[in-house]
Amino acid sequence: MQTKVDSPTAQLPQTVEARNPGMELDMDWVMGAQANTSAIERRCATLPGRRSVKKDYQAAWLLRAITLIDLTTLSGDDTEARVRRLCAKARQPVRADLLDRLGVSGLTTGAVCVYHEMVPAAVAALQGSGIPVAAVSTGFPAGLSPFHLRVAEIGESVKAGAEEIDIVISRRHVLEGNWQTLYDEMREFRAACGEAHVKAILATGELGTLRNVARASLVCMMAGADFIKTSTGKETVNATLPVSLVMIRAIRDYHDRTGYRIGYKPAGGISKAKDALVYLSLLKEELGDRWLRPDLFRFGASSLLGDIERQLEHHVSGAYSAGWRHAAG
Template identity: 85%
Template sequence: MPLDLDWVRSVQANTSAIERRAATLPGRRSVKKEYQAAWLAKAITLIDLTTLAGDDTEGRVRRLCAKAKQPVSPAILEQLGLPDLTTGAVCVYHDMVPTAVEALSGSGIPVAAVSTGFPAGLSPFRLRIAEIGESVAAGAAEIDIVITRRHVLQGNWQALYDEMAEMRAACGEAHVKAILATGELGTLRNVARASLVCMMAGADFIKTSTGKESVNATLPVSLTMIRAIRAYRERTGFNVGYKPAGGISKAKDALVYLSLMKEELGDRWLQPDMFRFGASSLLGDIERQLEHFVTGSYSASWRHALA
């Protein structure tokens, strides 16, 4: 849709109220036994299983893809009645896209590529756009782009809109997730306004973080972005997805985020096309919890290593 600056500038964020609401979530939202196992199994289907390290190798990515296809031991999945459970996607740097596409062939699991000069997003703009095209051509079905933070910090909403719109166009049929790097935006009001502008410019998802900032996904930031998604849906009728990334490593954290999505946006946002976790170590802890549910015993964390 066209950029609506009146709408953007009218957006405010009551930080103290947001923080109070977020603080109530971990203590009040609790599920146990078979209900917890069901929610954790759902969480697995929403994970973008990720490796974004400078020392990534083809072997590591192939192991990650094998884990995406078989996220929990077959014996445990048989006990749960979920033998075909997989993660939502695998997320890698562009250089590893062909390896991931080959490893996931026939599985139905999409490959997501981080792009546009990830994580800082400060390479020449034409190169960022070209990088998107290269990743799409290599087989990436989803592109995680990073915005230019200074546009938000300077209140240059037209520049942010134009940048996002051009990146959206470069993605073609691929789904685009706009990474706001919320830990570097200064205020929750900036987060809310940046979320809205990216949605106006065509983002299929808005995402909290690259995972490389000092502060990544938090509940106050998530609540702010989710409320922006809700406001956008109410005014336009269009659904935009959400992806918290960075710092979500425990099964109990996943349950909190799922309860937040259900309460704020409803069951539609508990599906992989509307919600994802950007995570690497989260799956290991969920697997431990599911094994405990089935066997009654906790296993050592090293038994659930990803790579």
């Protein structure tokens, strides 16, 4: 049995698309952004039941989802050995015998995401793979350290070899409506990243309203963000479908007005294969197939890959397997 699926290699946005240069802050556009919460929730409630794929099609979608994962470890007890195991998993995310049965080769995850201290170990472990290292930065997860230290942290991670920087915005600027201050902050972060591409983490569970999510998304894109990301994974509420719909439509509006494609990354709480399929169907319906590639979409996840592997083994063998059959290294 052969399952046909493209297996694109990990890529950075600026290697495929013209990089978003940002623009002047357009306050009329920002303040005009609204969010009809009840309509958004109704739209999202229809997705899990309406959009399901089965058999070979499901396997193909799950294989695509693997290429979109930022395989992540952000724990206080991280060690270099753990990071090396994670990088080995990024290089070979699915057991070779399953890939052979599925007729797929060359599959990797989209990136490996770690704290700054673990960047050198990750860079060394991924050398020659084409898989970029993403570093969380700017006082992750709260973003409350002194501003000059947050900027310096970006520079240190880039110097250590990180090709992607996941920055956290100051939530207070959104909650207080200080859009110019948020814009200026994001511009500084973008400048500090240099050639490394920047994902702006909005921490949407702490922004209060979907309207704030829409406005913060626009401001960060205007300031030059390459990606916008829902969450740090450390908040009480992380990625949700309503938040995703708001952010995805902000991306669509930005592309319509400027011609630049911005990436999207839901993070936190996405641990089941069926959830990944729902997010992919939402993205396909709202933005189209072009966004279903690693240069424009990523899942921030640590346990999602394990469940996808179990579903793929079920597809191949007809039986579910224990988690230990799909170890992280």
